[in-house]
Amino acid sequence: MTQTATDLVTVTIDERSVQVPKGTGIVETAASAGIEIPVFCYEPRLGAPVGACRMCLVEVAGMPKLQAGCTLTAQDGMIVKTARSSELAAEGQNSTLEFILVNHPLDCPVCDKGGECPLQDLTFRYGPGNTRMTFPKRTFEKPIPISPLIALDRERCILCYRCTRFSESVAEDGQLVAINRGAQSVIATFEDEPYKGHFSGNVTELCPVGALTSTQYRFEARPWEIQNVPTVCGLCPVGCNTAATTREGKVKRIISRNHPEVDEGWLCDKGRFAFDHLHARDRITTPLRKAGPRRFEQVSWEDALDQAETLLRDGGASTVTALSGNESVEEAYALAKLMRQGLSANSAVLPEEVPDALDSYRAPLSALRDAKTIAVYCDEPVVERAPVVELWLKAARRKGATITYGAPEGPVDALVTDQPGITFGAQNVYYLPRTPNGRGVTDAWSAAGDGEPVDGKPRVVVISGDEAATDPAVRAMAAEAEIVIGIGMFQESFRGIADLVLPGTSYLERDGTTINLEGRLQRQRRAVLAPVPDVLAWLAKLAERFGVEVSPHSSVVFDEISGQCFGGISYADIGERAELPPPAARRAETLEPGSNPEPGSGIGLRLVAYRPLFSGPAVERTPELQFQRPGGDLQISRADAKARGIRHGQTVTVSSNGTSVELRAQIARDLAAGTVRVAATDAGDLHAIVEVKS
Amino acid sequence: MGTEVEKIVLAGTDDRDLTKLAEYEAVGGYKALPKARAMTPQEVTEELITSELRGRGGAFFPTGRKWSFVPSKEQIPKPHYLVVNADESEPGSFKDNEIISRVPHRFIEGCLITAHAIDSKHVFVYIRGEYSGPYEILVNALEELKDRPEIRGDVTIVVHRGAGAYICGEETALLESLEGKRGQPRSKPPFPAISGLYASPTVVNNVETITTVPPIIAMGGAEYAKLGVPNTRGTRVVSLSGNVVNGGNYEIAPGMTVRAIIDELGGGIPDGRELKAVVPGGSSTVILTKDEIDVGYDFDSLGQLKTAMGSAGIVVLDDRCCIVQLGIRFSEFYEHESCGKCTPCREGTRWLTAILRKLEDGRATQADLDLLLDVCDRINGKCLCPLGDSDAIIIASYVAKFRDEFIAHIEEGGCPFGGESSLDHVLAPIAMHTHSPVAEVPA
Amino acid sequence: MSLYDAIQEVRAIYPEDSESAVLPALRLAQGEYGWLSPDALREVADALETTPAYCKSVASFYDQFHLAPIGEHLVEVCTNVSCAVVGAQRVVEAFEGELGCHAGETSADGKVTLRTVECLGGCGWATIVAVDHHYRTHVKADDVPAIVQELQGVVETHGD
């Protein structure tokens, strides 16, 4: 007899009867009856429940012992009593809290978790009034850094194992573990080495007490003094939903806002911690004019706009605009309108082209987890380009999906790729763009005009964004031009190349929209006021001088293009958790199926030098993130390693055409044979085909 | 010595060295195997159900029924595993040590028959790391089968060594450990029969249980079920230790009284001392006073006294044993062996030790004794696995049966034995930092 | 055979995606180096393509793995109840006297580490003392000097 997942069963919880699908957890079943069962260790996103903390004890008719609500599942006719109606269950929960408090310090007044701490709340509601424990509590050296980003206060740890389960079964990085046994168990990294990994910061949000805290946030604020501004991360094409916690006009931390289709509540460490770039020492706070080969001088806004107008008129239609893909749709549109309508300067260096045809292969990222067969066809590691996508892939594998790397041999349910416009016949295609809003920026540019670029060498180049300004190709082009106008946040990005720089803002300082890799239009909200005027505000003024009307309000700008680009949706309708439009109707096949790159000849391997996640202007300006920057590793497939007798962890020599580099071999599962990868900073003068020897 | 029953598990060991394949075959060894293989797996399982054999690891679960829970390969298309629990670490138990050391081939034959019964090709024997002797004997015995393909069939037997953790005897912790993890119990369901080793259908059985299988197949389940008493059939190998003249393992007929085991098999109490108490089935079982030992050694009789055969480790305690110190020493054991996963066990066992110490040191009041019992109550029934519960249950039983002695510790401001107890100042491992000492855990 | 090769051999016994070889690999490494130093843990981790933190997490759970150096010989005295009631503590103290160190420590000459352990599963033959993992049964305090001499003697004949 097989039961289908939709079989409903009736369960009675505290005399309320509810119907839920058979097998639903009792914690969820109770919740659907409006009854809360308190939990500590239970966190469905961490995989199967473990039943460790014993906070969720309930009484079940016919079972002699109390049961853990988190591991128990709904069966038809089950009668459950929670602490609300069962003395036994109440006693059980009270016991658990008493045992937890046996070792937990009562330092709530100085604890960062105070006021938003489940242990504090549950003790208040279910706990013992006073302590009967008369022997000394465990003491530890406290707090200890487990990385420059995270502090660990072992005395406060209640050993719910959420953090270690995250490390083991979500991030699968095997870095944060429990050591020792029994009451001596502690959470630790190896030999006090820092917890290095793309997702380490999530443990600070998972910890139900104040044991794992963010070093950036420690002692920075109390929960009642802060505001959480719902926004969307602007540092990679995933666009995780976040909240920026602010106090007195400053961002103090970034936490997740769990969009179940996009990020499931996880953030990468770049998105979580790199907000420090807002306070960079070389932050541009006034317009700057070149005053020497490596020197700027400040100029007034009036002068700056005057000069910009003069330079742009000078450049005229041949002016080229280089966009970074970090702009909001509105910023990009305003700039594009100025350039295209005001100057007829239709020439742009766009961050990337995303074929519209991909819209018909669109699916939420969460669908990746449910795919049975997935092909990952990427030169760069997924995690470096779109980190949270890697977590969805891992979740899919844990669920039993077959994941192949390189070109798949047969049809697959889903394709993840960093090559635009290939499908390999997959139903769902996830193209990973290089930039956070490349697609939105490209759309905005097209929407602002349809004139053709003029030929010829540009006299003037406009560089929008620090990422563009630090891109070697853009810099090469800028070096050829007579005049360079920059828009950006950091002096270093423009020093030596720009003649005039207008201050830019961060995604945390603006209102606007972006389009993520799924094609989801999301709204960013201004968390804090920038130390400089809004980009839209001064672009509006500058545009006016060219007779172009641009609104300083992003909502108005958005409405202007929504009809053309976003099906006429209104700014307000995007919502805090944006929906993904359904896939577009599939038109005649316009995308390539795709094929494997030519393998390296003979013993050579194709070298991919990837841009690490922990790089770029924002990361460079966050001191606590520096330890995360990769270096010294060579990723090699198991097959290639085996063929060369190379072991995991061994030092190998990578060479091509006379240059060679020593690197540590890392056998990578997510790599097709024939290709090796190094961080761009390690690639040195290596060519595209290398030899690897142990 | 005394009145052992006609041996089944250890049969033939009195006059032969059955560690040798030839000797084992000479007493009819490896004859049950072809007989079993000629039967269908279901028939073998039926035979075990008929025999009424129940698990010898402690929980006493009917063996044939356990096997019958393994789903067919059509239902769950994954390999089936047989995992034999040779972790034997319960204080007072050392029978599996002797079984593997004396009749390794009977044990292996049991593995092969059981593998057939559950349609498995993979047997893992999880043997506690400290048992180097039995490990070598077992490995040698397997070595002897290298060129006997007709015996081995297409079954692989892997002997996997533990590394010192009592909790790995709990079947799900054992599976975690065998999977290369910290040995922490899993919550059940799912039960191993459905999702055990590598999330595949798995049967976990004790060494003695498995070693009993070949004789059952040889004599027939019905014949085996005639032995013993209702609910406790066949024979049991009991481990006798403590204050007894002849400690050792004895194969007995269930129902024999505890007194007879101690006096007739064990030769009584040495040094002219008097019996005080008996731990009947390993440290985790409720204690018996000297007045309770006319009880039969079987499931029902011991059950009436709210205790159990457990892993059949009988620990005899004479009148020099301070019961509070007994509580401390066992509680220290559970504290040391708590895996640290669930809160009540991790924190509660440590708390129990602390309160008991306070009693022993004469710093306790009546309120502490009440607290001790209350903490037992608060642990019991709330833990993830039986380890923590066991500590609470036995300590509560010590107080219930020896309350006067606890009161004396309070009233006399210290131990009435005045340093003369047989358990005085025993150094338990928990008092030393045997791991990397990161935690300051005050006693 | 190198430690790496020995680990690969044991790894091949278990299913490919499992971590089952961790315990045997740690045992091999400890056999090679005497204890599981951070470097030994790194070596095991690399050989199994897992992390040193994972290896340490597992190793520190089990009493038989040493995360600090021990002497050339290991003496483990069971002090659980069955052994204790017939004099295990006096055996411990005799060792302490002969070796000049406390249980949990190593003798000053680095030759013998002494520790007490939980039930070794030989209760009926108490007191059980495991000397370099091999059980001595019925050990009495009086037997201790001879055992210690034997250990020191064995060390001498090895010469180094």
Ligand SMILES: Cc1cc2nc3c(=O)[nH]c(=O)nc-3n(C[C@H](O)[C@H](O)[C@H](O)COP(=O)(O)O)c2cc1C
């Ligand atoms: C803390 C704890 C320790 C255990 N230790 C052992 C053991 O060392 N050997 C054993 O066979 N069973 C032990 N068990 C029982 C096992 O969980 C399991 O019931 C048994 O191995 C099943 O085998 P059986 O049915 O043949 O008895 C232990 C149980 C618990 C809770």
Ligand code: SF4
């Ligand atoms: S009862 Fe003890 S041993 Fe069992 S799961 Fe809980 S902590 Fe671990």
Ligand code: FES
């Ligand atoms: S929430 Fe159920 S045991 Fe922790």
